[in-house]
Amino acid sequence: MSRELVVRAQEGDHDAFARLATSSIGRLNAVARLILRDTALAEDAVQDALVEAWRNLRALRDPDRFDAWLNRLLVRACQDAWRRRSRRALVELPLKADNDVPIGDAESRIAAADELERGLRRLTLDQRAVVVLAMYLELPLAEVAATTGVPVGTVKSRLNRSISALRASVEADSRQPISSEHPA
Amino acid sequence: MNAQHDMQLRLRRHLTEQADPSVAHGQLDAVLAITSTTSQRAGWLAAARLAGRGVAIGIPRLSRETLVLVGTAVIVGLLAVAYVLGQHPQPRPPFNGLILFGRFEEAAGDTVVYTIHPDGTGRRQVTPEPAEEPHWSHDGQRILLGDRIVSPTGQLLQRWQLGSGTFHVQCPHWSPDETRLLCEGFDENVRADAAVHGIYTVRASDAGDLRRLTAPGTAGTIAGYSPDGSTILFYSADETNSGPIYLMDADGGNVRRLGTLSVNSVSWAPDGRSVLATSRASLYRVDVATGSAERITIASIPSAQILGAVWSPDQTQILFKRLTSAFDLYVMNADGSGLRQITSDANEDRFIDWGTHPLDP
Numbered sequence: 001m002s003r004e005l006v007v008r009a010q011e012g013d014h015d016a017f018a019r020l021a022t023s024s025i026g027r028l029n030a031v032a033r034l035i036l037r038d039t040a041l042a043e044d045a046v047q048d049a050l051v052e053a054w055r056n057l058r059a060l061r062d063p064d065r066f067d068a069w070l071n072r073l074l075v076r077a078c079q080d081a082w083r084r085r086s087r088r089a090l091v092e093l094p095l096k097a098d099n100d101v102p103i104g105d106a107e108s109r110i111a112a113a114d115e116l117e118r119g120l121r122r123l124t125l126d127q128r129a130v131v132v133l134a135m136y137l138e139l140p141l142a143e144v145a146a147t148t149g150v151p152v153g154t155v156k157s158r159l160n161r162s163i164s165a166l167r168a169s170v171e172a173d174s175r176q177p178i179s180s181e182h183p184a
Numbered sequence: 185m186n187a188q189h190d191m192q193l194r195l196r197r198h199l200t201e202q203a204d205p206s207v208a209h210g211q212l213d214a215v216l217a218i219t220s221t222t223s224q225r226a227g228w229l230a231a232a233r234l235a236g237r238g239v240a241i242g243i244p245r246l247s248r249e250t251l252v253l254v255g256t257a258v259i260v261g262l263l264a265v266a267y268v269l270g271q272h273p274q275p276r277p278p279f280n281g282l283i284l285f286g287r288f289e290e291a292a293g294d295t296v297v298y299t300i301h302p303d304g305t306g307r308r309q310v311t312p313e314p315a316e317e318p319h320w321s322h323d324g325q326r327i328l329l330g331d332r333i334v335s336p337t338g339q340l341l342q343r344w345q346l347g348s349g350t351f352h353v354q355c356p357h358w359s360p361d362e363t364r365l366l367c368e369g370f371d372e373n374v375r376a377d378a379a380v381h382g383i384y385t386v387r388a389s390d391a392g393d394l395r396r397l398t399a400p401g402t403a404g405t406i407a408g409y410s411p412d413g414s415t416i417l418f419y420s421a422d423e424t425n426s427g428p429i430y431l432m433d434a435d436g437g438n439v440r441r442l443g444t445l446s447v448n449s450v451s452w453a454p455d456g457r458s459v460l461a462t463s464r465a466s467l468y469r470v471d472v473a474t475g476s477a478e479r480i481t482i483a484s485i486p487s488a489q490i491l492g493a494v495w496s497p498d499q500t501q502i503l504f505k506r507l508t509s510a511f512d513l514y515v516m517n518a519d520g521s522g523l524r525q526i527t528s529d530a531n532e533d534r535f536i537d538w539g540t541h542p543l544d545p
Contacts, residue, residue, distance in 0.1 A: 012224060014216075014219065014220055017219060018216050021212060021215055021216065021219075022212060025207050025211065025212055025215070026205035026206070026207055027205060029204065029205055029206065029207060029208075029211075030203040030204055030205040031203075033203070033204050034199055034202065034203060039204075043208055043211055046211070046215075047211070047214060047215050047218075050215045050219070051215060051218050051219055051222065054219040054222065054224065055219075055222060055223075055224055055225050055230065056224075056225055056230035056231075057224060057230070058224055058225065058226065058227035058230050059225075059227055059230035059231040113198060113201070113202075116194065116195065116198045117198075117202075122288075122290065124294065127294070131195065131199075132199065134372065135192065135195055135196050135199055136196070136199040136200065136203060140349070140350070141349065141350060141372075142349075153331075153345045156345075156347070156352055157331065159372065160316075160352055160354065161294065161295070161314060161316060163191050163192060163195070164295075164316050165288065165294070165295070166191055166195065167191045168288065168532070168534065169288075170191070171448075172507075172511065172532055
């Protein structure tokens, strides 16, 4: 991100904004898809965030903070998209059958990824946003707090609870329902 | 907390592998088409608009009215607790009072804390805020939720924030005299974590005087002080959330392994002479003096899996979690007889504790 490009875009130079958008859209897509777990919603959110960025760019006081500011707009757009989403069924990842015992490393990795994926889908949107910002973008917690608009303490507890919930979810998924309990 | 740590590593790897930065065909063109025909807002208008949406303001501050409201609620809550205590003299412990548990609510995506009678009636949500690892105070009048203390009816009595930056401290256990809290500290930064990850204690009255009890390299999931306060119980969980049981003196010294089981839950017996542990979905009573383990089964269903268990305060009954169609709570007598189911819900019940708070009339 070039400070000069941001300044030019703030002055209404659309070509400069186009270059900023081109360099940012991949990262925004990745983050939005991880937060929303829905490709169409994520693309809507990214579009909304970029359009909001263009319209409100003159409110950005420090051009060097463009990326952080854009992250903030994106998280807000994800929240809006989530609220607006219709009640259409979300596409679930295929799950392994109860009696499908993993054989070998590749299957184990797939099973472990499925467990994590299910766990992530069980988190709330706000929890997923904190997890993605802190653990995928590796932002400091203060930055996560600024991006999500909540106090640092809330970020800490959300992150901690999210990790605990994921652990519990993975643990639950790794157990099989009992079918062989027999009365004495 | 090793398992917490491992989960973070798995999660980072998973997110990196799953991240998809590809740009859909026409996506960027659509953005540029819209923005090329849209005018920018004036600076003051854009700032006002974003501030109204909480974007320009990083950390929202509580308004004066909110602070007054919260303060009033706390005072009213304290007065209500004082009134209730004055009206109802407490039975002398041990008394098998209300059970405390967390339920992972699928819809909310978080754990909600409830109390319930030992017969499964009178379930009541404690607090609207989600929380993990709730524990009763020894007199059954307060509930510890890791970073705050509430009354059994959910009034906030005390809240604190420990740690800073990426360093976190959660305090789920009381000392027997309730002057200290037992905590786990960890750093979300993997490299920094090795130096700070461990078991800590703080003053209960104000969460001050943070002291580290364990040396670097010693950490685990804590299960509380022994009833006489002399010993701390914990287990060291690996990636599968199970590992050996350890005891250490209350000052952090004399760390020693207890028995040979690899467990995924452990809790003290009220007499402090044994611990209840679950290992590979079986329940054991482990003798503190010898480390020997004796399996406890449900008399009517010896093959049933048991996942996490605690004693009743009078040590005559066992509260435990069992997975049938869902994770539900059950109670049985110490000899495995008298099985009864106390919760039945599609959501997962967990984080159990049995206290001495009087039952509702």
